[in-house]
Amino acid sequence: MTLPLSDSGLIGTCLAASALGLIVLTSGGGDAASAPEAAEQTETTETAQANPDSALPLGAVPADGQAAVDPEFGAQVRSYLMQNPEVIFEAVAEFERRNAAAQGDMDVALVQANADALFNDPMSWVGGNPDGDVTLVEFLDYKCGFCKRAMPEVEALLEQDDNIRVIVKELPILGPESEMAARFAISVLDLEGPEAYDSVHVELMGYDGSITPEYLEDVSEEHDLALDAIVAHMDSETVNAVIADNRALAQRLQISGTPTFVMGEQMIRGFVPADALLEAAAVARQ
Structure with missing residues (x-):
């Protein structure tokens, strides 16, 4: 890549x-x-388009x-x-x-x-400490390798700081499999509740294979979910609105990649280790 x-x-x-x-x-x-590249x-x-002057x-x-x-x-x-x-x-x-x-x-x-859409959206999953004094919002894609690397870092953050509220915003940008996974997760949250979503979220973030209907069927069986209802709900107006709202919010925030974190009033664009997230939490509390 x-x-x-x-x-x-x-x-x-x-x-x-x-x-x-x-x-x-x-x-x-x-x-x-030649100068070294930064990534x-x-x-x-x-999304970049050709610009004659950019050469x-x-x-x-x-x-x-x-x-x-x-x-x-x-x-x-x-x-x-x-x-x-x-x-x-x-x-x-x-x-x-x-x-x-x-x-x-x-x-x-x-x-x-955009604080209200970031921190008070009733359709986003809330984890960590729901009453925490600092909120971490993560925009992620279930096919994003850096998002998968970031998950244990977020878990380490929560182990070291139990006063952080976490919000997940699905931002499928990497193709049809990303979209399918995001719709499945959002549908699970809406129909089965936050605990079922948490289990599915962990499963999807830890999975490196192709996201297929057969795989989602296996996930549903493993977690005792109502597959038919969830699949039918994946194309509902509710799920469409969640994804559209997340994409519009990301555009307003000038987010073009995942993962992107918002901690307090800071934006962290890209993968960072737990220590950097701890430092961001300390800054947010100042």
Whole structure:
């Protein structure tokens, strides 16, 4: 699986490449070294569309808009960067710090604007400590490998902190099997209740095979569920509305991959270990 560059990593890489390109430009030639890629630990949908301008490195100009470089200034810049190459990466680090701060501020505003849908939705399963002083919301897909890796981390979090409320929001983005699993789980919650849902949720998150009608029949038998009623309910208006609402909420929150966590007013995009979730809980309590 190929993961996309994060926005900050991509722009940071372009900044470094542009600085290196400036050295090449002012020296009259040479080969620029390639920068390492950064990958977000999320499963994502392919939503980006081609942009003619995106092929240009940051700071570059099209061929028909050649910018003149003062030779003396170029020589000074080249000399300084050659003597202090670490400045390039200091600039990238500072850019990423500012970008992260801006993203954090935006995330707080997005969470505040959508707090009711996040924390008070009556159609979402609630686990952990229902009376906890901090709520963790997880957007997940039952076919998402990073979501499966995150499950034991969430369990470890709850073992270490028994005052956290957990809400699950199904966000099927990885194809028909994801959709089938999400509809099955939501239908179980609506017809069989939260305890049955919890069992099914754990089963689906721990399963690495194909999600098929035969597999869901086996799950129903194992957990003594009313299969026919659940299957009939999977295409109901109620289940349709839950999935549509979750997708609309994810879009408003600018969520494009799973898992994504919301803890207090923080958004955590991608897989993180239990320790990071504990730190987020501490920040939420401040």
